[in-house]
Amino acid sequence: MKQMLFLGSFPASYFVRHPKWKWFILSTVLVGATMSALDVSIVNVAMPTLENGFQVDLATIEWVAMAYMLTLTIFLPLFGRLADMMGRTKLYNMGFVIFVIGSALCGMASTAGFLIGARIVQAIGAGLLQANSVAIITEAFPENELGRAIGLQGATQAVAMAIGPFLGGILITTIGWRSIFYINVPIGVVGTIAALYILPKSTVHKKEKIDYWGTLSFSTGLAFLILGFNQAGRAGWTSVTIISYFSIAVVLLTAFLIVERKVACPMIDLSLFRQWTFSSGNLMGLFSYYILFAVLFFMPFYFERILKLSPAMAGLYLTAVPVAMAAMAPISGYVADKYGAKIMTTSGMIACACSTLLLSSIDHLANSYILWGALITLGIGMGLFTPPNNSCIMCSVPKNRLGVAGGILNMMRSLGLIFGVALSGLLLMLAQQHYMTNHPLEPGITSLSLYDSAFLYGFRLVMLTLVAISLVTVGLSVSKNRQ
Structure with a gap:
């Protein structure tokens, strides 16, 4: 042998x-x-x-x-x-x-x-x-x-x-x-x-044949879109640089759509998106990672600035999310194979909604049981949702398109990460500015405590938007034809 x-x-x-x-x-x-x-x-x-x-x-x-x-x-x-x-x-x-x-x-x-x-x-x-x-x-x-x-x-x-x-x-x-x-x-x-x-x-x-024009327009357009979201927090959303990035992205991605409709061998077969399971599954995947990484990005700030925990303790709390995901994902996949994906993807997003709703209620005196419960619930929700959703996406395309389908699936996950951090960061910043404008310093209130209150105000607003996104994803899951 x-x-x-x-x-x-x-x-x-x-x-x-x-x-x-x-x-x-x-x-x-x-x-x-x-x-x-x-x-x-x-x-x-x-x-x-x-x-x-x-x-x-x-x-x-x-x-x-x-x-x-x-x-x-x-x-x-x-x-x-x-x-x-x-x-x-x-x-x-x-x-x-x-x-x-x-x-x-x-x-x-x-x-x-x-x-x-x-x-x-x-x-x-x-x-x-x-x-x-x-x-x-x-x-x-x-x-x-x-x-x-x-x-x-x-x-x-x-x-x-x-x-x-x-x-x-x-x-x-x-x-x-x-x-x-x-x-x-x-x-x-x-x-x-x-x-x-x-x-x-x-x-x-x-x-x-390789679709060179489609590849060039899509990759370059997506690069400018990502750069715009990534750099906007530093340069400012209304700066000339960021507006230029987004404008170039719109032009190039529009050109990509035009090219893909005309070439014989497109880089991305747009007809795949006519399949509701494929298009809704990818959109749900983007939303799920938007929620996940928005929470993972902002929770360390909450732990270290508001609760004054050490980075090590903050990291220990956050470890609950991937550990719960790892425990639940194989179970979810097995159950989905037996009884259908819809019940698992829907249950997973309901769990994410419950988790972010819990997180929207915390303050500077948060109960550790609530924090552990919310983060474990988020991990359970993602573990319930992700395997059956990915399985549905891949089963909805013909075998000669499995590669590009897998590429799109992973791309949507990455975009969810980028958008979740950038857009939630913008919302938090605007909410903080609004709070501090309407709550000027008063006797007995330090600038640090005012900033903490402004952060909590913005943090809660971000979590409530994540609740809304979770519920939208629940609606998409229920509407999927594939069981």
């Missing part, structure tokens, strides 16, 4: 003939899911260290995270489309190799600029992995087991995101910041070898 495994053709016949081959495929995909999810959260804790180590300002070092997220988001649909044309396994394996190279380059970085460039390489590899992972799972599993498989993938990603900051803190403290990138190298090497021997051969359904 040793000769067969190491000298035989790819994939190895041992795995192809094995009755549990699909589970070997899932395990291999989980390696990539772990690596890409771990890298998102593990890097955030290193930002202050990188800022001091490279002797650059915060605006520069923020691009270590921004370059990764921007590159990943704008290229996901393209990588999915290329996978449909060239073969998913081929591009998935390429993703492992590029991610390992990018991680090694990040670890060797001697300047902030080099590190940012290496993060772009790393993001290209992560994009190839993310765009194809759900598509590979969808092809490997029958529809009545797909929810469980995607649930396990979601649980793995949640655990990786949960342990990322903790693991990153230990590595930075004991070894140094370069270790948080080098840790990806052995994981990626194992994943590459496993992918070669386990994943099925790439299947090309039809020879098609």
